[in-house]
Amino acid sequence: MKLYDFELAPNPRRVRIFLAEKGVTIPTVEVNTRERAQFSPEFGKINPFRTIPVLELDDGTCIGDSVAICRYIEVLHPEPPLMGRDAEAQAVIEMWERRAELEGMNAAGELVRNFAPMFEDRAIAGVPSGFPQIPALVERGKKRMARFFEMWDQQLADNAFVAGPVFSIADITAFIAVEFAKRAEITIPDHCKHFARWYESISQRPSAKA
Amino acid sequence: MKLYDFELAPNPRRVRIFLAEKGVTIPTVEVNTRERAQFSPEFGKINPFRTIPVLELDDGTCIGDSVAICRYIEVLHPEPPLMGRDAEAQAVIEMWERRAELEGMNAAGELVRNFAPMFEDRAIAGVPSGFPQIPALVERGKKRMARFFEMWDQQLADNAFVAGPVFSIADITAFIAVEFAKRAEITIPDHCKHFARWYESISQRPSAKA
Numbered sequence: 001m002k003l004y005d006f007e008l009a010p011n012p013r014r015v016r017i018f019l020a021e022k023g024v025t026i027p028t029v030e031v032n033t034r035e036r037a038q039f040s041p042e043f044g045k046i047n048p049f050r051t052i053p054v055l056e057l058d059d060g061t062c063i064g065d066s067v068a069i070c071r072y073i074e075v076l077h078p079e080p081p082l083m084g085r086d087a088e089a090q091a092v093i094e095m096w097e098r099r100a101e102l103e104g105m106n107a108a109g110e111l112v113r114n115f116a117p118m119f120e121d122r123a124i125a126g127v128p129s130g131f132p133q134i135p136a137l138v139e140r141g142k143k144r145m146a147r148f149f150e151m152w153d154q155q156l157a158d159n160a161f162v163a164g165p166v167f168s169i170a171d172i173t174a175f176i177a178v179e180f181a182k183r184a185e186i187t188i189p190d191h192c193k194h195f196a197r198w199y200e201s202i203s204q205r206p207s208a209k210a
Numbered sequence: 211m212k213l214y215d216f217e218l219a220p221n222p223r224r225v226r227i228f229l230a231e232k233g234v235t236i237p238t239v240e241v242n243t244r245e246r247a248q249f250s251p252e253f254g255k256i257n258p259f260r261t262i263p264v265l266e267l268d269d270g271t272c273i274g275d276s277v278a279i280c281r282y283i284e285v286l287h288p289e290p291p292l293m294g295r296d297a298e299a300q301a302v303i304e305m306w307e308r309r310a311e312l313e314g315m316n317a318a319g320e321l322v323r324n325f326a327p328m329f330e331d332r333a334i335a336g337v338p339s340g341f342p343q344i345p346a347l348v349e350r351g352k353k354r355m356a357r358f359f360e361m362w363d364q365q366l367a368d369n370a371f372v373a374g375p376v377f378s379i380a381d382i383t384a385f386i387a388v389e390f391a392k393r394a395e396i397t398i399p400d401h402c403k404h405f406a407r408w409y410e411s412i413s414q415r416p417s418a419k420a
Contacts, residue, residue: 048361049309061298068305075297087285088271095278099259102335106316124354125312131353136344143341144334151258 003028003069004046004054010105010180011066012053013210017172018070020207022077026055034118039128050126067097070169082169096155096163096170103148104177108184111141115184138184145181149192156194160201167205175202213238213279214256214264220315220390221276222263223420227382228280230417232287236265244328249338260336277307280379292379306365306373306380313358314387318394321351325394348394355391359402366404370411377415385412 005012005028019026031037031052038050047054047064055063055072063069074083083097084090113119114137124131152174155162162170178188178199188196202208215222215238229236241247241262248260257264257274265273265282273279284293293307294300323329324347334341362384365372372380388398388409398406412418 048364049313055301057298059298061302063301063305065305065308067308068301071304072297072301075300087282088267088269090285091265091273091278091282092271094281095273095275098275098277103259124350127357131350134344134346134350136346140334140341140344147337154258 001026001058002056004031004043004052004056005029006031006033006052009033009052010108010176011051013179014066014172014176015053015055015069016210017175017207018073018082018169020210021080021082021167021172021205022073024073024077036128038126050128067101067169067173082167082172084163084168093163093168093170097168097173100152100162100170100173100177103144103151104174105180107141107144107148108177108181108186109141110137111145111184111186112180114138114141141184142186145186146189148177149189149195152198153192153195156198161198171198171202175199175208211236211268212266214241214253214262214266215239216241216243216262219243219262220318220386221261223389224276224382224386225263225265225279226420227385227417228283228292228379230420231290231292231377231382231415232283234283234287246338248336260338277311277379277383292377292382294373294378303373303378303380307378307383310362310372310380310383310387313354313361314384315390317351317354317358318387318390318396319351320347321355321394321396322390324348324351351394352396355396356399358387359399359405362408363402363405366408371408381408381412385409385418 003015003026031043033052037043038052046056046062049064051064053066053069055069063072071083084093113123114133114135119133121129121132123133152162159165161167162174188199213225213236241253243262247253248262253260256266256272259274261274263276263279265279273282281293294303323333324343324345329343331339331342333343362372369375371377372384398409
């Protein structure tokens with residue numbers, strides 16, 4: 001098994017944090033997306049969608065999606081559960097993970113990919129060119145991030161973690177959304193005290209260094 | 211248990227198709243999003259994110275996300291498996307389901323929400339106002355849909371279903387993405403023969419009427 005990874009990209013980090021929380025180590029292969037290594041002919045065979053991370057299994061099957069990789073690890077290494085144990089816990093965690101993806105990661109992605117010069121003409125993940133940046137999406141991304149901070153601040157007022165009393169994959173996705181948005185100079189607003197308390201606690205977990 | 215549902219909305223249909231494939235029936239409550247019923251104070255208690263579907267469990271817990279609802283049903287009613295049985299099948303299906311969400315549903319959503327008059331000033335799901343439509347996203351949504359059709363046509367050239375030889379939730383998400391894009395008059399291009407064959411086979415399943 002090997003993990004196609006890149007230190008500076010948000011979705012690979014999501015998997016690295018998950019693995020660190022599980023105590024699982026997988027050999028990695030660097031795909032330097034800043035040098036457009038994901039667009040090489042060789043990598044096209046690993047993942048035609050040209051995104052990282054990818055987990056290549058020993059039978060050659062390639063899992064080219066961060067959450068799907070986490071699912072694979074969760075089934076093989078169920079302890080500690082990061083995607084819920086019973087039906088209700090699984091559903092609540094998946095709801096919050098998908099909300100963090102839709103409201104957090106998608107907003108941060110919209111913001112950063114339309115803002116950072118490195119994404120010029122490729123504002124959509126996985127395309128080499130032909131998708132110009134749209135300045136209006138920088139502004140919209142900021143508004144969406146503001147909404148994300150507000151909604152999560154409310155949820156974290158009554159809960160230690162995003163999906164309730166226990167750390168889960170929903171915290172990892174929300175955390176990397178915050179980290180990603182920093183690249184467009186957007187940070188947690190001062191009045192979101194619960195969110196800031198949660199962010200501090202996640203940042204101090206050993207897995208945050210992954 | 212009850213399902214907050216609306217016949218004309220794509221994400222509730224995703225759950226209805228999943229339930230029909232499982233042979234599971236759940237009483238429904240209509241939330242007419244064309245009449246903005248999701249913005250009522252009552253519904254805010256059910257789902258502060260103002261989206262449907264929502265599955266309300268007997269203990270009052272509300273699962274306000276389509277795929278999380280499917281997960282809950284999958285755990286309670288594992289046959290037939292629609293999210294994979296072993297670790298590898300689960301990961302491959304989740305990869306394709308998320309790809310269908312990112313490349314299909316997000317593209318169709320971008321297209322339709324920036325195109326249809328009913329979404330004026332609320333081009334983002336779950337917000338009552340303040341997010342104007344951006345005409346450039348109609349064009350970008352069409353390009354993204356074209357890419358979606360091409361990529362899935364390649365996958366379906368060698369596979370009966372989206373994630374391989376067996377019908378799964380990945381087919382449901384891809385199917386509702388196609389259905390949703392029709393509202394902006396976008397349909398499968400003539401040259402995508404494999405995609406068209408797959409679409410025809412999914413349309414003829416009894417669950418497609420759900």
